[in-house]
Amino acid sequence: xxxxxxxxxxxxxxxxxxxxxxxxxxxxxxxxxxxxxxxxxxxxxxxxxxxxxxxxxxxxxxxxxxxxxxxxxxxxxxxxxxxxxxxxxxxxxxxxxxxxxxxxxxxxxxxxxxxxxxxxxxxxxxxxxxxxxxxxxxxxxxxxxxxxxxxxxxxxxxxxxxxxxxxxxxxxxxxxxxxxxxxxxxxxxxxxxxxxxxxxxxxxxxxxxxxxxxxxxxxxxxxxxxxxxxxxxxxxxxxxxxxxxxxxxxxxxxxxxxxxxxxxxxxxxxxxxxxxxxxxxxxxxxxxxxxxxxxxxxxxxxxxxxxxxxxxxxxxxxxxxxxxxxxxxxxxxxxxxxxxxxxxxxxxx
Ligand code: NAD
Ligand code: TYD
Numbered sequence: 001x002x003x004x005x006x007x008x009x010x011x012x013x014x015x016x017x018x019x020x021x022x023x024x025x026x027x028x029x030x031x032x033x034x035x036x037x038x039x040x041x042x043x044x045x046x047x048x049x050x051x052x053x054x055x056x057x058x059x060x061x062x063x064x065x066x067x068x069x070x071x072x073x074x075x076x077x078x079x080x081x082x083x084x085x086x087x088x089x090x091x092x093x094x095x096x097x098x099x100x101x102x103x104x105x106x107x108x109x110x111x112x113x114x115x116x117x118x119x120x121x122x123x124x125x126x127x128x129x130x131x132x133x134x135x136x137x138x139x140x141x142x143x144x145x146x147x148x149x150x151x152x153x154x155x156x157x158x159x160x161x162x163x164x165x166x167x168x169x170x171x172x173x174x175x176x177x178x179x180x181x182x183x184x185x186x187x188x189x190x191x192x193x194x195x196x197x198x199x200x201x202x203x204x205x206x207x208x209x210x211x212x213x214x215x216x217x218x219x220x221x222x223x224x225x226x227x228x229x230x231x232x233x234x235x236x237x238x239x240x241x242x243x244x245x246x247x248x249x250x251x252x253x254x255x256x257x258x259x260x261x262x263x264x265x266x267x268x269x270x271x272x273x274x275x276x277x278x279x280x281x282x283x284x285x286x287x288x289x290x291x292x293x294x295x296x297x298x299x300x301x302x303x304x305x306x307x308x309x310x311x312x313x314x315x316x317x318x319x320x321x322x323x324x325x326x327x328x329x330x331x332x333x334x335x336x337x338x339x340x341x342x343x344x345x346x347x348x349x
Contacts, residue, residue, distance in 0.1 A: 001026045003073040005058050005106065006080030008033060010193040011130070011227055013041035015077065018231040020050055028052040028071050030064070031080065032098075035339045040331060041192045058102035064109040075126040075238060076110055078103065081165075084196050085134070085158045086347055089289055092157035099161035100168070103129070107172050114178060128238050129169040129182045133223070133248065134159035136184075138292035141221075145296035146184075148246050155290050166246075173244040181241040183234055185249035186297045189317065190227035191324040194335060196343060198222075198257065199318070202264045203325045204332065206278045212265075213348055216287030218258035221294040225251035226312035236308040247306070250297025253314035258282075263315070267322045285348070 002019070006012040007029030016027050026049075031037045033055055045051040052071070056063045058080045080102060082088065082095045107127070114125050136146040137153030152167075154160040172178040189199045202212050233249040241247060255263075265278035302308045325332060 001028060001071050001073045002075045002077060003028050003030060003067065003071065004077045004079065005030045006037070006078070007031055008037035008039055008041055008053075009079060009083070010036070010197075011188055011230060012079040013038070013192050014190060014227045015079065015231045015234060016042060016051070017044070018228065019235070020045065020048070022235065024050070026050040026052065028054060028067060028073065030054045030056055030058065030067060032057045034082075035343075036083065036194050038192075038194075038335060040334055059097065059105050061105050061109050064106060065112065068109060068113040072121075074121065074124055075128060076106065077128045077130065077234065077238065078106060079130045081162065082158070085156045086196070086288060087343075088156055088158035088161070090346065092161070095157050095161040099158075100164045103165035104168055107168060107178070111172060111176055111178055125179055126238055127169070127172075127178060127180045128234065128241075129166065129180060130234065131166050131182055131184045132159065132162050133184050133186050133250070133295050133297055134292065135163040135166055136295075139294040139296055141294060143294075145223075145250070145298040146248060147298040148184075148248055148301055155292055170244075179243045181237050181243065182246040183237050183249050184246060185230050185233065186223035186225045186251055186295055188225050188227045188230050190321055191328070192331075193227075195332070195340070198260065199264065199321060200325060202261050203268070203322055204336075206265060206268050206281055207272060207325075209274065210281065211283035212261055212278075212281045213283055213285040214257060214261060215285060216291060218261070218284065219256050220291060221254050221256050221296070222260075223250050223295055223297050224253040224255060224260070224314050224317075225249060225310060226314075226317040229310040229312055232311070233302060233308050236302065236306040240306045242305070247302040248297045248299050249302060249308075250299040251310045251312070251314065252299070254294075254296050255314065260318075263318055264322060267319050271322060271326060
């Protein structure tokens, strides 16, 4: 059994489905079900005895202690977080609470649980912390990609809260010997992503004939990692990663935001023609404050040490993602709730 936090979110739910399909061992999912958590993501596991759901907050130490005692997991895979940069600009408090205090609470209870385990369970136990490349700050166009030794320089409240959580995880290894591993990955895309992030937001706005809001000049660069590759990277780190180490996980797919938006439009022109090209909907809007220029990942360490490489090419992965959103209208209608509309009004007017 493994304990996953945030398993009802985008990456967490893809990971739970992937884990049950590949490893086949039971998963307990601790998730608060914030606006980003959606039980429908895991509807296909209904009635599967290998999946247990516990609704709750990672800041609730009594709840965490109870779950660990009851289920005796051999690993914790920690996804739960507030994850959207724009929301962290509007309201950073929740980010400090969940990402910093929540990770601290989880670490404390994991330390107590792990400390009391007998061998061989004690040596087998792992705490895998899922983090982001945003902790490294912003790159210039000609800078080398982020490596595991790039100094931390987070620029948004989101990135700063993730950096703080990474530091706590690191400290629990150095101080208490806890068996931790941290992964720092680039921008994920794929099915089940909440449409506040770039790719699903552009797909849904384009389908509805709404403006496609590109921040600033659209030349900011992100590295895009298909969520299935992220899941296999986490499994590799969990199975073979060295304790106390960090691993960067990237997709070898650097694109400007404009390139991504045009690619979405071209696929939709073919799969869902609208009369006029979808790219006509592109609208330049006010830039995000403190907008990082470029993220890029050097994933040599995980490739050389753990034999992991991304399998999905961006062009193919993006097409499959657009197809998924076209085929899953019911899921989409389910997430475009009052809460979603409120966010769209706050952010885009
Ligand atoms: P998400 O926002 O889609 O999901 C987050 C999940 O955590 C939701 O199910 C939510 O209900 C849950 N959650 C939030 N606060 C909680 C709390 N206090 N207690 C319990 N559960 C809580 O996020 P995601 O995109 O799936 O990201 C997962 C992890 O991966 C995060 O740690 C994020 O920082 C990291 N990450 C994401 C990306 C990306 O591109 N999405 C890139 C790099 C790293
Ligand atoms: P996002 O998906 O929010 O991920 P992150 O900020 O974590 O990289 O945004 C990806 C890029 O797309 C980022 O440079 C901001 C930009 N962006 C837009 O131009 N318009 C939008 O409406 C959104 C949500 C993002």
